[in-house]
Amino acid sequence: MSQLLENEVNLVPSNKVGNGNQLFPVFIKLNELTTLLIGGGKVGLEKLNAILNNSQDAKIKVVAKNICDEIAVLCKKFPQIELLQKPFEPEDMEGMQLVIAATNDNLLNELIRKAAHERNLLVNIADKPELCDFYLGSIVQKGDLKIAISTNGKSPTIAKRFKEVLAESIPNELDQTLQQMSLLRDKLQGDFTEKVRKLNAVTASLVTAPENNKVKVNFKWLIWLAIIFSITIGVLVFWHKEPDFQSFLVEINPVFYYFLIAGFIFAMVDGAIGMSYGVTSSSFSLAMGIPPAPASMGIHLSEVLSNGIAGWMHFKMGNVNWKLFKLLLIPGVLGAIIGAYLLSSLEHYSAYTKPVVAVYTGILGVVILLKALNIQKKSKKKKIEKIGLLGFFGGFIDAAFGGGWGSIVLSNLIAGGRHPLFSLGTVKITRFFIAILSSLTFLSMLGGAHWEAVLGLILGSALAAPIAAKVSNRISAKTIMVLVGIIVLIVSIRNVAMFVIKLT
Known part of the structure; x- marks a missing residue:
């Protein structure tokens, strides 16, 4: 199953004003990539939890001078996480596919962004939208269904509120519907026209029951x-x-x-x-x-x-x-x-x-x-x-x-x-x-x-x-x-x- 980390990736920068949200949403298979997380404080913990909540098999390297106790506990629980307690160096990006920075050092953030672009890596800098190539959006999950919400970095609070509304209004039973539709799709044989005909026959009883x-x-x-x-x-x-x-x-x-x-x-x-x-x-x-x-x-x-x-x-x-x-x-x-x-x-x-x-x-x-x-x-x-x-x-x-x-x-x-x-x-x-x-x-x-x-x-x-x-x-x-x-x-x-x- 595709795991969702980022719900928006800015692949085509635009200088136009008034065109609305220019971000392109994608679903990234984090379990097949390696992510570098720079920072071991509370913000770093938040980003690490966001990754693991969406993909418990995600491969992550954490680099920070100071590591909070909660991150240390998570690293013990998930053995695929590599923890390096040391200052960041550009060489830490070798072999990485994504970079997430969670530091409060502006000079270090500029260095991280420059080093990532030199290696053609996409980077996210916490609380610095102007330095980001992609954003970490609010996510609603019901089994295999995932919905990502973007405000283009304008208001994380509104995004979280929409997340709460959707989480409450979408029933948990929807995942069962998805699983049953997947089984039905696998059983249908023939070309597209034949599949549509069989699907109509199956669903006819739902709308034509006198x-x-x-x-x-x-x-x-x-x-x-x-x-x-x-x-x-x-x-x-x-x-x-x-x-x-x-x-x-x-x-x-x-x-x-x-x-x-x-x-x-x-x-x-x-x-x-x-x-x-x-x-x-x-x-x-x-x-x-x-x-x-x-x-x-x-x-x-x-x-x-x-x-x-x-x-x-x-x-x-x-x-x-x-x-x-x-x-x-x-x-x-x-x-x-x-x-x-x-x-x-x-x-x-x-x-x-x-x-x-x-x-x-x-x-x-x-x-x-x-x-x-x-x-x-x-x-x-x-x-x-x-x-x-x-x-x-x-x-x-x-x-x-x-x-x-x-x-x-x-x-x-x-x-x-x-x-x-x-x-x-x-x-x-x-x-x-x-x-x-x-x-x-x-x-x-x-x-x-x-x-x-x-x-x-x-x-x-x-x-x-x-x-x-x-x-x-x-x-x-x-x-x-x-x-x-x-x-x-x-x-x-x-x-x-x-x-x-x-x-x-």
Whole structure:
């Protein structure tokens, strides 16, 4: 496999102004060349790591008066690296094909460049674009796929940012696609026309499967039927178990308006940052004196419609990983039902469950702050293997504590290296079914308890849904996350403090 060191080589110097980037990108087989690295400090270490990260078999000679400990360790780990601790001499370039200088001595850099050109060698001088024949670009790698980024030496920071964006947006599974396409190419026989004909036959099923349209129609009706069924059950339970609900048209409790406004704001926040609807709604409900079980019921009822629509849209756009969906659905629903049942059963002990939920929301508030400030502990990505256990735990915590499905399941899937878009679509569509089953469990156990708060939350979030996406594009997600984290943390601490005061 060709290894990428330099993504740009200036083979044809140009004196023209305004012609844009004149560099020509190439992929160099470093394992078949010998590279001279001059300099043994921190910059030299950076260049050495760049070479080895792209080709662990690269042959390198390092020349420097002073060698840092990290370079010495790398030389022991990679025996093909030749280390010479001495001042640079032009004779060190004999037998080399590439030269990289990482020194802070301008006179020495000029000497290195002159000696390299006398031997017809390409040279890179760190942090000196005017002295370089080629640049070391930012690189994105997904298996056999490598993408090199150049700003023509104008802004390494922008190049690194593009690298981060591409690394996040390109799925790791793309390498598997490359391997399969390579195997397919090797199996194709005949001339070019015959290969194209066979390739069309293989890929035809991907774009001409009429059963996909039938599946989409059936799934669309399934979502709408589930929404209508849950709304009907909810209205019947409210009407028969809560006589006060019938006086709604005569007199409206002011609590309804408070939760109407709160539901609207929380849905807007969720649309801006893609999370925190559950934790903000739960914190607000507890602060308003609503017990944990009715609070969680209101949150899940309000999420049935929004997640149903979002899940359908992701399904329509092809953003659902069905294998992942099957692994999450049943465990997630079971966990949600058990969590809702336990929380409802403990309704008479709400004075004691309330501080537990407050502690949980406080922890989520801290998590939101850490995400906003980018100070979470970074670890090597490892795919989550026990998807069912993750779904069960996420569903249980989500129902028992009023939220957390996205924080637990979605964040772990993405942190484990799964594609963010497909993870989001799958989690959203699964969340729809979890919201329905947990809501029905709450309704069967609690009836229409605190209906004014529940109804206000449902209508408020529904009103915000159509405009949340448009507004979110004009708001700083980081600012909102910081504010949400601080507010949730303060409210949670207040709820815990109130419980402690009552005990004393």
